[in-house]
Amino acid sequence: MSRDQIIFVAFLFVFAVINIYLFGSDSLSADWAGFGTFLAAGITLSLYSFLYKDNPLFKFAENLYVGVAAAYTLTQVWYTVLFPDVVEPLSGLDSQSMSNLWLIVPTLLGLFMLTQLSSATFSWLSRIAFAFVVGLGAGLSIPRTIAANLLAQLEPTMQPITPTWEGLNLLIILVGVVTVLVYFFYSVEHTGPVGVASKIGIWFLMISFGASFGYTIMARLSLLIGRVGFLLEDWLVLELPLF
Amino acid sequence: MLFLRRSLPLIIAFAVGMIGILVYYIPHSGAQALEQELTTWYRIVAAFALLLGIYSLMRLHWNRVQRQQSGWGYSFLVFVGFVLMSIFATYNDGQGPLNPQVIDSGPFVWMFKYVQVPADATMFSILAFFIASAAYRTFRARTPEAAILLVSAIIVMIGRVPIGEAIYHALPEIAQWMMDVPNLAAKRGILLGVSLGAVATALRIIFGIERSYLGGGE
Incomplete structure (x- = not known):
């Protein structure tokens, strides 16, 4: 062996x-x-x-x-x-709920999607279903992305800066957002003032990546502690003060 | 036929895409009802896409079993888990599949509680070990940027456990400040860039410039 x-x-x-x-x-x-x-x-x-x-x-x-x-x-x-x-x-269709008949349309589109598994004669039907999902998903996402991710993020970034700790934090956030955007702006060569801004943007990104990394490790360790707690307390039935 | 295969999908993508945009900006109960209906349709069609994905996964394992490729026994286990869970889901604690799901008792809940949840949590917790080993290789402060990454990660990790406060009483507050200010600034910058990219891609799809989702062929 x-x-x-x-x-x-x-x-x-x-x-x-x-x-x-x-x-x-x-x-x-x-x-x-x-x-x-x-x-x-x-x-x-x-x-x-x-x-x-x-x-x-x-x-x-x-x-x-x-x-x-x-x-x-x-x-x-x-x-x-x-x-x-x-x-x-x-x-459960009756005279009151005839409007539900419209649900046949998405059901048909869903079945069209399954034609992807069939021969080439019918598989083109799946394109109609994919076009519906991708097109509608794109259409619904545009106003929501603008409202929730663009405008809602820009508003708190551009607040009046007062000579307080809160104001200093707002200034740091404003500098961070602008310099990070400059770093991702590749249409201009990163030299001179743009290079300096881009460098500061990298520092902000590094702080963020480090913080995210540390946060992820802590989350995974919490899961590990949970599993070890399960093995010791629930399975081995040990009375430990730790868990 | 070319119209049906190539042009019709592009017309559908344009039409439903424009409707998806317009209903958001029309403050009328009819538009809101249409938006709700379209969201339901989207959910239904997307559900079928998920069925397609599960079918592909099961076919992959079925081919392995059929051809008796190396490790085909493990692929057979995928079917064991799948069939058992599907039977329990169909049984639905005696209610059958044509009734709302029973979520507090029965063999399906038992499988979920004692197989899926532990396996899920263990799989993700294993990443703690791999992240730690990756950190050892990554966090060697060879450049100023790597040093910033290292210091930031250490402060956030130490600041979130009781020993952090024991080392220095303000460490938890510093860790929180790092999350709330410089981290937020960078995340916001990334989010703004990603959002602009997402909107641009969505517009390309609606106007038929981006058509890779149609696949190849005619």
């Missing part, structure tokens, strides 16, 4: 022994909740085993997860869109 195979078998053995003890000592209840905790612990440890190297346990958990997540997405499509917005309104 290779070293990896020995580690693999030893891991499974230790995991089995721990669970036999946990179920035997009633730390894990012999019901669906207890079995769920056992399964969740197995999946968690299998996925963490990737930190050693790619291995069958990781691939097992990863592929199971992909299948479950795909079915979950499909389920959400059905229960949050197709069922309430298509099936329910169209199946």
Whole structure:
């Protein structure tokens, strides 16, 4: 047996022994909740085993997860869109709700999209559906982007600057926004005053990237703490003051 | 036929795109109702696009299983997870698929709670290790810009945990200030640039200049 195979078998053995003890000592209840905790612990440890190297346990958990997540997405499509917005309104049509008949149009367009899977004779129909989604998405996004991302961001940037700490912060934000925009303005050569502004823009970007990086690490560590807390408290049922 | 295959999609994209813009600026209940209806239509067609994506994923794994390529057993596991979850979703805790989803009990919720949520959280938490190793390589302060990035990241990380306050009492406030002022300024600059680009791209789509979404061929 290779070293990896020995580690693999030893891991499974230790995991089995721990669970036999946990179920035997009633730390894990012999019901669906207890079995769920056992399964969740197995999946968690299998996925963490990737930190050693790619291995069958990781691939097992990863592929199971992909299948479950795909079915979950499909389920959400059905229960949050197709069922309430298509099936329910169209199946209960009466004289009061004849306006719902219009829903046949997007349903047809959706079915057109699925012709992408068929032969070339029909697959061109999917272009109509794609044109609808892309065109409408573009149209709806323009006024919203202008209102929410452009105007709503410009307004707080251009406030009166007063000789207070708040005013100083507003000045720093104004300088930051302008210099960052100068950095991304490639139509002018970045030399002289434009070069200086561009350099300051890079510093602001570096501060932002560093802050975002630190923030992301903290968010991921919070998840890690959550998973370790689950393994120690929910699975191994250890009374720790930390979690 | 060329009209149907090439021109009709461009006309549709132009028409619905213009309607999408105009209904936002018309302060009339009819326009608002049309906007709501179009949003519903958009959601329905986009849902079918998602079905297409799931089909592509499952076909990829099905081909692997069918051809018995290396690791085909793992692709089979994708089907196990998919079929099990789909059966539970259809069962809907005894209510069936033609009733609103039961979200507080049943085997579907059990699978979600004990398989999907732990796997999701673990996958994302694994990134903490990879980010840490990437940080080791990236954060070597070889240039002034890299030094700024390093100092900024360290202040934000240390400032957000209790030990930060123990080291220097104002560290949490400095970290918050960095998030609220210089970070906000750079983010706002990026957002303004991205938004202008997004509006320009959307206009190119509506006016048929950008037509890559139609794919190749006639």
